[in-house]
Amino acid sequence: MSSSEVAASDASTSVLGSGAATLNNNSRLRRVLRRSEPTFAIAPFLIYAFLGLGIPSLAVVYQAFHAQTGGWTLYNIRLVTHGVFLVGFENSIKLGLISSIVPGILGVFLAYAIQTSHSNVLRRLTSTASGVLANFGGINLTFMFIATLGSTGILTYWLHDIGINLANFGFNLFTFSGVLFVYMYFQLPLMVLVITPALGGLRPSWREAAENMGASSWSYWRHVGIPVLMPSILGGMLLLFGSAFAAYATAESLTLGLVALSPIQIGNFLNGNVIAGETHVGYAIAFGMLIILTVTMVLYSLVRKRASKWLR
């Protein structure tokens, strides 16, 4: 690879000093290569990202603005910004927000509890389990919860035996709050996955220093621990938001359309058994999701920049 050769010669030049061997003949060529070096080096990555992310997104945008019969139109966009589709966006955002903040915070506690335990076995088991569970979901997960907390679930029966009737508390697995409860099953592990390496970055020397200066545990966290972790916590929450916002199979099997959610609506248009020939509405909803997530990302980067300012 030519760029690595150039990089190699650069490195050797820096180590041996610039007074060492330089090439006179191709110096202009080398200058040009060096300036375009960054582009070459990450070109494969950028090309791959464009193919895998850029092109599908462009396809979605293109289809969103086209009518079923061809030709540009705003009809689809106008349709999905009203009525049940608008409710779908609202619910999906709500679901994403709550499902990123609550499991996000709980995830930090859980990760900390795991990391501070003295058992290597526990840590290895939980790190692999987090990887598996973060990718679990769909109808399999739904049934597990039905078997646990459904009307004939084992936990329902256990609680019955000790006199607690879940129905009296208004707990229903198939409502918005039920969805939140089930979503935690893959959101919590996802947060644990993301925050664990960051926890490893909390050096014991900082804790010792804080204690030596007479700081209480709470002070340490408030002034050292949490600020250091904050960029990773925010990053984790963004990941959780995206995951909850986009979750499809689990939501569908839990709500059966009773809670309007955007991914399910997309599925109905593009992948269902009922509504034929209106795929462009589905693309318009997808376009809406892209906008929402882009805005979220912009907000996230602003907040994160503020949070990690002091680290620089």
Added chain:
Amino acid sequence: MATLSGAGSIFEVAEAENEAVPSYSTGSPRRRRRIRWWRLVVLLLAGAYFLIPIYAGIKFSLQNVEGHFSFQAYRALPSAPGFTGALTLSLELAVATMVVSTLLMVPTAIYVHIRLPQLRRVLDVVTVMPIVIPPIVLIVGVLGAFPEWARASPYLLSFMYVILAMPFVYRSLDAGLGAIDLKTLTEASRSLGGNWIKTLWRVILPNIRPALLSATVLTLALVFGEYTMASLDLWTTIPVWIVQFSISSDGPVQVAASMLGLVGTWILLIAVVSLDRSQSRRSHRKLGA
């Protein structure tokens, strides 16, 4: 993320995953006890939340339709049609994804760390994109835009899985590279006469092994758990097979298949992690550490 250079020797980093985060060093016994209590409560609650549903699922799968205890669901699985095909496909996709992901991300991440830290911003933004674009949107766009010959191959899924795994792989590599003093290492290696290939292979890679390992494991878990894109691209990977096969059977078999998938993937991951653990221990003993 705070970079920590020169803190410990490079050999310690390899063990970092196995170390506990010390929550206190000189705390009073009272505080230590309080923290131990609190940790116990959190772990118990989490354990209950995650394990009880698994128990409920397994309990249901150990039934026959009469409602009596029986292994019939699990006995039906090995001879299940399409299982070996789905498993092979998933494994092939997993390997392809891991290889392409490593080949793509490792040089890129290393290059950005050494030569152009200002490109880090670009990389951060791009690797967050797969989170921004929902998988269902991605696959729908892919199916609408990619040419026939691409859509005809299952490796298109692998191509997209590399994208899905990008945030995790990049973050993992970024953290791993940030924890070692990359510049010094490479300069030392190069001044000792090693070319870039040797430096990469003998010096850099072994030092980011834990990061590489966690990236690999996460990719594996992703491929064995991803359903939406595989089912819409009409390829029968293990998650798709589980849903397909089970819905057309009786209840306990359906749940047995999903339980087996969950536990099976977990065991696979533990095996991969343990294998590397034993290898690294052997290599450390060799170095006389």
Added chain:
Amino acid sequence: MALRRIRTVLLAGATVASMTAIGISASTGAAGGAAGPDWAMVTHLTTKGSTSMTALVKAAKKEGKLNVVALPNNWANYGNIIKGFERKYGIKINSENPEGSSAEEIQAITSDKGRSSDPDVIDVGTSYAVTAQSEHLLAPYKVLTWSEIPAGLKQSGGYWFDDYGGYVAIGCDTKTVTACPTSFKDMLTETGAEGYKIGLNNSPLTSNSALAAVQAAAIANGGSLSNVAPGVSFFATVNKNGAFVNTIADSATALAGTTNVILWWDYLQANGGINVPGWTVTIPTDALLGEYYSQGINSGAPDPAAARLWEEYLYSVTGQNLWLAGGARPAELAYMQAHGTANKGLVAKLPAIPSSETPQFPSTAQITAAAATVESTWASEVGAS
């Protein structure tokens, strides 16, 4: 000089060779035409000649395979139908994505184009067949028994034709439910957690049969095929009563006791479709809503002869009776009953049709309109409780 001559000779030779090659391939094409028809263009069989049944069988066997999509084994007995075809003709059937939806089948045709695994035939909800036809994805073909299919169950040009159908039925676990509901009205009586736990197989926006259940509920509650709103209100009431379980109802939830009453097609619940001992299937007395699914041949099918042979098989007496064995009502049932070719034992096993009701079959337009209404009111009305 000699060199130039050699070059000229070579050039001339190359030209002659390539022209011969083009000529040969052209004539082979024509010869291929003479050797056998382009089956992708055949619209019906003749009694003898190059497009007879014998020729079709030979051509199909030569193709050696058939690609089908979204045909679960226990859906209208497709498992045995597939096996029967394979055994009779020795042609291997590749069954892709058995749990796929109608939309996925249509999508498979376009996205699999060029793959040798491109589906040859589809079995989809009728509105999807209509869409596929308008997108020029289907090839017209009329089976030998075309005249036996009722006029209302086929597209006049042969682009699609109904294969089997059933009625919205009430499935019930007799072991745990004391009095199984026999009508939609019955379902409104039980309230509270100890009563009925009614389930649908999926959301009415995702599943054809669930939407049909809502339409049937509409008919039973003063609505009609064109007015589905009372159906949505029905489910709102049922949900408020606490009798509706909005999760995907299947064998697992039935066995677990989560859903002891399921509204689904009769042929999918019967014969072990819901694998729970003591599960009965009855057709509601206050609404008789049926729907047929439709067959179509992919205009770009990789195995056009095998595709047509498959259709001939499905519409033969054997094929139709195999669907009957799956509890479904095949399109040619009326003709077969009149001519004594329908398996009487199987007909007897079909859930009884209440004589008080006239069967109603929603048209594509009515389904689309109902879907639009449900799309905008389902979440707000039913979900509100």
